[in-house]
Amino acid sequence: MDWTAEANRNTVGPVVLRVHRAPPGSVTYSATAVTLTIAAGTRSATSAAVLPVSRGDRLLVVSSAAYNHDGLTVRGRLQP
Numbered sequence: 734m735d736w737t738a739e740a741n742r743n744t745v746g747p748v749v750l751r752v753h754r755a756p757p758g759s760v761t762y763s764a765t766a767v768t769l770t771i772a773a774g775t776r777s778a779t780s781a782a783v784l785p786v787s788r789g790d791r792l793l794v795v796s797s798a799a800y801n802h803d804g805l806t807v808r809g810r811l812q813p
Contacts, residue, residue, distance in 0.1 A: 735810050736780040738769045741803035746773045749797040750807060757789030764795075769807070771800075784809070 738750055748771045753762035769778040786792070794807045 735812075736767060736769055736782065736807065737810075738771060738778045738805065738807045740771060740776045740800055740805045743774050743776050744771050744798075744800055746798060747771065748800050748805075750778070750794050751797075752784065752807075752809075753793045753795060754784070754786065755791040755793070757787065757791075762791070762793050 736752070740748075750769045750771070752765050752767035754765050755762045765784055767780060767782040767784050769780050771778045792809070796805075
């Protein structure tokens with residue numbers, strides 16, 4: 734899996750996004766090693782970090798800072 738984060742506007746300060754995962758049937762999320770850092774004044778970040786997932790796993794992204802209300806998209810690409 735590779736990762737892309739894109740904001741609709743430039744960020745005011747740096748924003749660190751960390752991916753968390755919960756196994757199937759659980760509501761307890763644990764931080765993973767996947768982080769994306771959007772530098773101040775930019776709109777995107779990428780990561781080639783690998784995150785093995787199983788069917789039913791749930792993913793959640795937590796931000797270190799507020800970002801523009803126009804939105805932010807995080808995408809992970811599945812690789813068989």
